[in-house]
Structure formats: structure tokens, C-alpha cells
Amino acid sequence: MANSFGKLFTITSFGESHGKCIGVIIDGCPAGLSLNQNDIQSEVNKRRPGAVGTTERVEKDCVEILSGVFNNITTGAPICLLLRNENVDSSVYEKTVSRHRPGHADYTAFMKYGGFNDFRGGGRFSGRITAGFVMAGAIAKKILSKIDIEVLAHTVEIGGIKTEPKSLDEIIKNVNKNNLRCADLKAAQKMETLINEIKQRGDSVGGIITGLATNMPVGLGEPVFDTLEGDLAKALFAIPAVKGVEFGSGFLSARRKGSENNDPFIVRDNKVFTETNNSGGILGGISNGMPLELRVVIKPTASISKEQNAVDIEEMKVVDMSVAGRHDTCIVPRAVVVVEAMMAVTLCDFSIREGLLPRVMQ
Amino acid sequence: MANSFGKLFTITSFGESHGKCIGVIIDGCPAGLSLNQNDIQSEVNKRRPGAVGTTERVEKDCVEILSGVFNNITTGAPICLLLRNENVDSSVYEKTVSRHRPGHADYTAFMKYGGFNDFRGGGRFSGRITAGFVMAGAIAKKILSKIDIEVLAHTVEIGGIKTEPKSLDEIIKNVNKNNLRCADLKAAQKMETLINEIKQRGDSVGGIITGLATNMPVGLGEPVFDTLEGDLAKALFAIPAVKGVEFGSGFLSARRKGSENNDPFIVRDNKVFTETNNSGGILGGISNGMPLELRVVIKPTASISKEQNAVDIEEMKVVDMSVAGRHDTCIVPRAVVVVEAMMAVTLCDFSIREGLLPRVMQ
């Protein structure tokens, strides 16, 4: 396993879905940042279930700060954050040892770790580990705010229902008006109806999240290998269920001509901008000062109560399985804050590497 | 800059488009691998121009092995490979110092490196640096062949023209029948016509490449952060012009239900397979033994002779610019072998991490 990410701002993830806790260590946080429990708790709360079709497992998720903070100020030492698992019901997972659910990591984890992996609730492969990402993201966001970078994600597609394009102002205004984190309120209603229907049928559905970062400086990204796209993508693929990442016009650019896809430069108030933002704010793997814009696809939740062909690895035969346990019909809304977190962590690392953040905050 | 990639099988890239050379160091290659100049040269040749609409700059690209190989066998020491730049015409780039082309890294590189970057031919941001990736890929492919993994990429879309689905056998049979590396020969003809048209108009066009790896073992990938998807994506985003990466059903899965997208397990000859491959061969960030399948989008070449709005950073104003220099109307075909290279490098690193390759080959 490899559970650390980031070069100068490094997060290390630990914990399992049905173990004692979910945790994260943040190493490389500048000293002198004011930080209290609520800064982190408020972000963790955004990830908690609540929307239509989200899991019935509700954890208190009370954040414990174990190290690295003294008198509510960061010390420069590694910050260890913890969430205790309390509402754990592992009974339904007993069969999972040898019966591997389709679309899940059960089979690959079993094979890679010789059957010793903690399979309860998906163990280390559960979406629950992203609660740790969110705690790290809370700190990263707070650091980025010191240089005015803001990270914002929102739901733009669920089960084929797409939002209309919205202005940044509208997105900011509306994104928290519904539990789907969808800034197009009409689309959100349709999505809610769809999710309810899908839930009735014992099925699940996927979607797309757009991630934005505004007030971006020019110069983040370290080509040729640590490009802004490359490191963001790597960070985002750590979120279970993400199966694709694109920047700016992304896959659409395959059908475009250079004259359509290149963003013409403009100069305003002695500053350089581009007229369009097909590049998603990144040229040559380096931020160009325009808003960073990316899209990630979240596959439909693998756990469904509909019967499916699972595999029993001990008996080496296919078995019908209806996945029990408490699951989300659509995980997209809860993944929004996780996308923000992983973007923030990555941008924070690059900002430190670029020398935009001091070693000691004032 | 960050010019190294890979944890145990590490490549370090160097060189510029119009400098003395393009090079790469491969560190972590097992000792005992037979390796001669032609093993690498044959891969480099696949990247050379030739297809319709490719650049008129033709380099001999004769591979020099500077270290790490003794009596045509790898020694375990770092392997340094070099291509001399010979056919260099920098005259047209003189203006580029302060005039930045849209869609290029000119502006971001200028800003990040204080104007000291080697701007000639894009310098370090030129597609030419991928010749170094291909040299490293040649070695990675040879190593992977010892455990039967084969990497194969092919063109599946150019300028909106898509290929019909083809079987693996057909792909292998047809992919080298045309310079577009397109296994659908009919589609390839249409693509060629389109590229010619676009070229006449002084424009460019993008496309999509599918990357495959067959005979995949179960267990490659190191979650939660070094997932197979994450590291492959990071490697692929090092290729200039790549703006999106997806695995299996990718962005399409946003519109699917779990019951459609989950791959039902099957057992055949006491081995586990899945009926479909919507996961692209990866579950929980770990290979599941099915073929690895991914898609990358290549944006249309930024350099076009059509006039565009560039920015003159010294005079701080927008200027009309028709990009001179020798460029590719469509870079997709030449990128196919680069996609293979970066996939091979990543899979080689994971195979060594998983203990599938010995320290010393026999």
C-alpha cells in the first residue's frame, strides 16, 4: 500500500470502515496557522449523509486533533486527526470474506493481500476513508485562503440529467441550497426524483462533478512529470468510484480544431487573461491564472440490492448476490466535498513548492 | 521542475527541443536483461513523423546508450539514453521570447521561469521531449514481456471521426497498416482526408487514443494514493496535449446504473473473469486480471498557421500571430507510441513493486 500523497504538504491516510477509526496525518503545514476543531468539523459535516438516497449509517464523526496544534495554532509539527467509528454493523459482511461483490475491490484486495485484508464494510477500500481526505482538505483550504485561492466543486450531472451552464456567482449562491450540491435548482429536482426511482428499484446511479479553483496564481505545477493535471488526477483517482478526469474542454477537444480550442489571449488592466478557458486554466502543466476547471466522473455505486453475479473465491463459482449493508444510491453529492478536499491538498502542495506560502504564517 | 517518475523503476527526463539533445535515465532496471541499441531504436522510429499532416522536421534520432549496459546486457546501473538534435531551425522562434502563442506553454513557462526558459521550439515543453519517454518505454516493454504483459495503443477518434469497435485480434493485425495507428481501416481513410483538409486551412485537429494492456496479473496498484488509475493518469498527463484520461466505461458510467456498469463475475477453467470490462480491468485501484483499458484525449495541436490572438508580454498587448515553424496538423498518430511508453513505464514500476520481477533477470 501507499498511503501518503504530496511532496512538501504531505497527507498520510489510515483507518478502515469498520475498524476503530478513520484518520489522517498532515505533514508540512506551515506553523502559525490558527486552527480549531470546528474548522475541520464543518468540512467533515458536509460529507455526512443527508441527501436523498444516501446511506442510513450516520456517524457522529467528531474530529479529534491529536497532535501538531498548540493553543489553537499550528506548530509546524505533523497534525494527526481522528474520527472514531461508532455506528458499525459488520454482521452483514461476514459472507464477504470469500464472496466478492461485482464492481467492488473485494476480489482484488483479497488476491493482493492474501485474504488478510479487513473486508468489513470494504475495509480500506470503503468510501468512508475519504472522511480523512476531507479533514486534510479542511486544513489545505484554510491555508489556500491566505493566498486567496478558493476551491469549489458542484454536481453537474446525475444519471444523464445535466445542469445548465451557470455563472460562478450563481454556482456559489445555489450550490448549498440542496443536498445534491447542484447549482441548477431545476435540474436538482429532476435528479432527486430520478434517485428516488432508482432507489425503489434497488439500483444505483453515477454522475459528474465539476471542480473549480478561483484566484489562481500563475505558475503552479512542476512539469514534466508533476504537472498540475497529473498530480490533480492522481489525487482525484484516490477517491473510490472516480473513473475519469478531464480538464477544460477535455474529451470534447478531440472533436475541435486548434482555432476553436486555443484560448485567445486578452490584456485587461495590464494583466493577461484568455477569452475562453478551454485549457481549464492550465498550459504546459502550469496554471495560467485563469480559473482551474476540471471534471470527474463518479461511477454508479457498486453496492445494489438487485441480484448480481458475485464470485465465491473458495468454492470458485459464481453466486447470486444482493448486496446487503447500508449504501448510497448515488454517492455523487457526498463526493463533492471530497473532490474539493483533494484539489485543495494538491494546490496547497504546489503553492508551497512554488514558494507562495511562507514557512511561518503571520 | 520535477523530471523523475516512478518509485522503483524511475525515469528521469532531460533535454530541450532545440538544445543539444533529448535524453532519459532509467534507474531501477533489473540486471541481466539483454538490450541492444535496436531494441530502443525500433520504438523511437515509431514516433518519427511520416503520417499525413506530420511535421517536416525529420530527425535521424539515432539512439546512443551512454551507461548501464555492458556486453549488451543491463548491469543494474542507471541507463542513460540520448538522441542528438540535429535538424534544428530556431530562426522562426526569435519572436517567441516575448510573444506567447495561444494554447502553448510560452506564457506560463515565461512567467514561472522568469523569462529564462529556453523558448526555442517550445524548449522543455515541446512534444519532442516525449522521444525520451519512448526510449524508456522501449526498455519497460521489454521487461514487461518477460511476464507476458503487452501494451498496445491505437487511434480511435480524430476530429469527430470514430472507429467501429474492433476485436483485439483485429487491432493487433491492423494497427500498423497505416500511419495513423488506426485499426479501423475505413475510418482511417476518412481521418486522412479530414487531416488533409484541415491542413489546407492552416488549422489542426485532436483525437482520442485507446491504451490497452493484456495478460495483466491480478494485484498491480498500491492504494489508496498510488492507485493504478492514479499513477497511469499522472504518467499520461506528462504527454503535452493530453487533457483527459478515463478508464473502462469512464465518463459514460455517469449515465449508467449500477446494474449496468458492474461487471458480473464469471469463473472459467477455475479462473475468475468478468463478463464485461466496464472497470477497465481495475477495481479498487488494483488490476483484476482483465485487460487494462483506458482512453486519453489529445487536444488539437496548438500551433496553427491561421492568425490568432497572441500576447506580447513586453508590450503588454494582444498581437495577431500566425505560428511559423514546422508542426503537426494532427499529433494523435505520433502520440500512440508515447501513450504505450508511459503505460509501460507505469506498469513496469508497479510490477517491480508487486515483486513480480526479479532483481536479476535470467
Place this chain on the structure above:
Amino acid sequence: MANSFGKLFTITSFGESHGKCIGVIIDGCPAGLSLNQNDIQSEVNKRRPGAVGTTERVEKDCVEILSGVFNNITTGAPICLLLRNENVDSSVYEKTVSRHRPGHADYTAFMKYGGFNDFRGGGRFSGRITAGFVMAGAIAKKILSKIDIEVLAHTVEIGGIKTEPKSLDEIIKNVNKNNLRCADLKAAQKMETLINEIKQRGDSVGGIITGLATNMPVGLGEPVFDTLEGDLAKALFAIPAVKGVEFGSGFLSARRKGSENNDPFIVRDNKVFTETNNSGGILGGISNGMPLELRVVIKPTASISKEQNAVDIEEMKVVDMSVAGRHDTCIVPRAVVVVEAMMAVTLCDFSIREGLLPRVMQ
């Protein structure tokens, strides 16, 4: 800060002397290793005070396993281990904010972290953080035992009193017969007398520890930069108070001739040995199969009750200071198990890198 060490077997340290806890994460531990709380507790207990002249702060130091272990077997997931700080008396440290003790990290930590560092008990710079190293070392030792490597350290010098050379058998037999971890029982008595005297005078004293590893395989170490000496030294310098590391004949070899210092080869039972072991078991940065032998010097404890010139950084003047708090007159005996731990962690990492340990233990 940089709180992770090791490439494939990676430990991440966190916690402070007077904070909530001391902890460590071990990432890269093979799955399938049987591991219970006592395996770790027994090592932690070896580090606890007890010998003459050791601190009066006695912590229960009860090891908590937070993750990575399921049914007393490692799962392949990161293992988080915790010791709660309970017997904390920070009152005497109040002045330390601005008054920096000589020989301590007070001043450098204050300057580097802008005065935000947790100064209580030395905070992140306290010897107490090595309790986390010992927890990681317990796991590393258990893993190494599967390939028969044994790590053993012992006190060989305190305050100028040196031990007589002892055979490996004698060392093993005697090292735990006294709290000084000294295999020369006569020397140990003199050391004890000396430490008592020094303590009376309110002073402190340093010493030397020899570290051994037996049943070493040939081939550990990854030159040219990750040499066995280099990585071991780096690991050992993480222990506060270590100011020098030497291998084999070490500094003595400066006075020797090649004909004296080279270890002549011998062949016995068709295996290669060397007659002497001036190389300390390492040639070219790689283990040669002979016992690994190194020495580390531990400087005298900086905290003494004798008056010294400290600096008051706010008033910018020198002040007399007698260091209060509960301290060790001689930390050498307690550092013995820490030296073992850091050696074990390093050797474990190299063994995994060399492919000597499976991904899954059986």
C-alpha cells in the same frame, strides 16, 4: 518538517512530549503477519526509565493499535500505533517559550517555527518521540525475524568507561542483566557509580552504543545514494543526541594501512566470509553477509541542573539557567532499544526493496 522515513516500509512519526500522544504509522507492512499488542508493548517497555539516573517521569505507555490489524493479523493497510501521554507536568516549561536552554533545540525550533512550536518538554524535539520509533521497530524486528535477521544493540562506553570486547554469545547473554544494557558486567558497575556521581553534581554524561545485525543476507543496500551506511546513518541521526555514526573500524581506519584494514576473504563450507570485519559487514554500500556492525555516539544529556548560559530571545540577553524538569543523567541505556528500532526499520525497508520478503506472509 519531514516525518516519514523509508521507501517501501515507511514510518511516519507524530506527537509531542506534552501533547495528547506519541504515535507512528507503519505503511508497507506485509499482510499476514501475526501481530498483537504485546509484540509492541514488550519493546516499548525496554525504553521505559529504570536504570540509575533515568527520569522520574514514568508513563504507563500502553500501546493502542488503531488500524491495519484485523484478528491479530496485519492486513496490508497502514498500521497506526499510539501511546497516550498521561504523566505530564508542563509547569516548569513556562519560561522556556523565550528562554532557550543550551544544547537543546529550543532556539532553533523557535526560530524555524516562528515561536509557534510546542515547547513544553521539548515538544517535537523531545527524546520521548523515540517511543514511536520503538513501536515501529517492534514490527520491523518481527518481520526481519522471518528471514532470520536479528538486530541487537548494547552500551559500550559511558563517560569514558569502555567495555572489554565480548563475544556475540556473551553479549546476548549479558546485555539484559543490567539496566545499562551493557554486556561487560564489570564495566557496567563502574558506569553505574560514575552516573551516580555525575547525578549528584547536577551534571550529565554521554556514551557510545554498538549496533549489530546478525544473519545478514548479501545484497542489502541500493548504491550510489541509498547505501546501507547512508540510510542507516540517516535513520540513526533522527534520534536526538546522536552526533556521530561509524561502521566497522570507522574512524580508526584513518590510522590504518590498506593491508591492515582490508578484510581478507575466506571460504568455508562453500560460503564466502571475511577473516576480520573492519568493513562492518558492508562493501560498496551493500551488505556482504558478515554481521553488520556500527557505533553511534550519544552526547551528554543537554538538560542539567547546573547553571548555564541560556538565552532569553525576547530580551535578547544571556540569562543563567538551571534546567528544571525531570531528566536523564545518562540517556545512553534508554537509547539502546531506539538504536535497534531504527536499524530494524532500515533493514526491513532494504529487505523488502531487495525482494527478500513476500508481499503476503504465510
Place this chain on the structure above:
Amino acid sequence: MANSFGKLFTITSFGESHGKCIGVIIDGCPAGLSLNQNDIQSEVNKRRPGAVGTTERVEKDCVEILSGVFNNITTGAPICLLLRNENVDSSVYEKTVSRHRPGHADYTAFMKYGGFNDFRGGGRFSGRITAGFVMAGAIAKKILSKIDIEVLAHTVEIGGIKTEPKSLDEIIKNVNKNNLRCADLKAAQKMETLINEIKQRGDSVGGIITGLATNMPVGLGEPVFDTLEGDLAKALFAIPAVKGVEFGSGFLSARRKGSENNDPFIVRDNKVFTETNNSGGILGGISNGMPLELRVVIKPTASISKEQNAVDIEEMKVVDMSVAGRHDTCIVPRAVVVVEAMMAVTLCDFSIREGLLPRVMQ
């Protein structure tokens, strides 16, 4: 193998003693640094033989800059530097394939790389690879000079002959007055006589080098694992023949009391100093602003013409061997500039990590 060192200022070493070249890549050099061939050549020249008892193999060692420099200014891109091997005589090494010299890496390299290692002249384990370190060091020194840090090493002991303590001014004035890089001119004469004697007898001799860095800022070093001592030691152990590293009073501190070894603080001109420098300028793994002071021991050259017990690994028996080839009776003087180089590389990396150097030099 692991041939890269440094986190933000990273050097990658390649090449073999009797291969085509010795080379190094420097990644992370700030853009905008003026740099010409002579800046590097002048350092490389210091490493060339010349002193009494140095090898008869004299290479022109003409530095080639292959990348990363444009118009004599660094671009921010990786800098590849090369020295061609020209004066190569591999004839005497033919027997070395299976006959392994005592004190050399022949045996361990053979075992680790399955006999495929390039054994000619020691291949990758030759002292000649340090020519690459020196090239990197030349750049690191030039960067450090921008923040006034100066690195200086000198010979303080050879074969038991020790220098008298000298002031920094005397060291600077005298160190280059002889080929032994010894600032005590009387001691140097005795050393020279000794080396000549030893050479007559076909033997070799070791020594000790002191490394200094002046004008040190407070704050370099990233505890708990990337301490200033730890990373410097790791860097220095990459130099073949180094078997020990100590800082400040080092091993001597084992015999000292805390009241003797602690450096009392003094305040002068509103700045903090210490009266003595037993810490070697490092407290808690972080520089304290006093001169950095370390000592490395260089073992006697393993290659001697006196007969020794080598091992023939094919016949599995001990054989008498007088090492042919062209060797140094005492490598210490030539290692002085290498010690400086590795110190400079390490300090440069830490300076960038600490934010003391801009991304772009002006």
C-alpha cells in the same frame, strides 16, 4: 540501485569508471543563474590527480553541458553534465569478473547484480563516479554563494598524522598551498613523506577530512527524519571509502559531561551565538547559525599491490592477489572537493526547502 538524491534540488548520477562517460543530472536548479562551462570545470579540476601517491590515470575531464542552460543562464530545466572517459585501460580487470578484491565492492556487486555488473575499474563502484558529484557540487556552491553560504573542506589527518587546530582564516589561506588540501603546512610535509613511504611498500593509507560551512542561516534541516545531520551523512556515505561521519565534538562527546559539551549562548550586536561549537552548528537537527562542522573518515584505499587474500567466486576458493590497475595510495586529498560537493548539494536542497532561495534568480 537508487541514483537520485535531494528532494527539491535533486541530483541523479550515472556512468561507470570504464564506460563511455560519467554524468549527472541536476533537477531543481533555479532559473536565472549565470553558469558557464568553466564554473564546473574549475571544480572538476580540483578532483584530478596530482598530489603524491595519486593515480596515474589522468583524464582530460572536459565538462559537457547537455541541457538546462541557454545563453549561459540556467533555464529551470534539468541540467545534464557529462565527462567522457578516454584514458581507459580495462585490460587488468579481466580477471576481476570472478576474482573479488578484498575491501572492494566486487563481491557484493557480483552477488547483487547476478554477475552482470560492469566490473571494469570497479564500474559503478569506482571513486570515479564522484566526478559527477563534483559537477553537481559546482552548481550547488554557486547557488549557495547567492545567500553567502560557503563550503570548505580540508585534510586534517592522514595515516595518524594530525594537523594542529587552525583558524578559519589560516585554513582558507593555506588549504590550496599543497596538493594534500591540508592547511597545516608542517603536517602536510610529514603526510607527504608518509604517503611516499607507504607507496614504496605497495600499501595505502586513510585519513580524515573536516567539512565546514560558514555564514549558515538559522533553520536549515527538516526534523525528525530529514535532519541536517541525517541528510548530510547520507550524502557523504555515497562517497566510496567513507566509513564514519561525526558533527561538532562527535565521538569525543561520549567522554564529556553536559556542562562541558553544551555550548553556552552569547548575545552580541543583538544576535545570538554560542561560545563554543560542540554542536557543529546543529541543534535538534536544525542549523543554529554557527559554522557547520563535520568530520568524515576515509578508509585506506582498498587497492594495494601487496598480496592479499581475494576470493575466486567461480572456483570458490581463496586466491592470492596483488591488485593491478592505477590507484591512489591515499585518496584523502582528492576526496576533499567531493566532500565539499556533497555538503553543498545537501545544503542547497535544504535552503530551497526552507524558502531561502527564489525560484528565479535575479
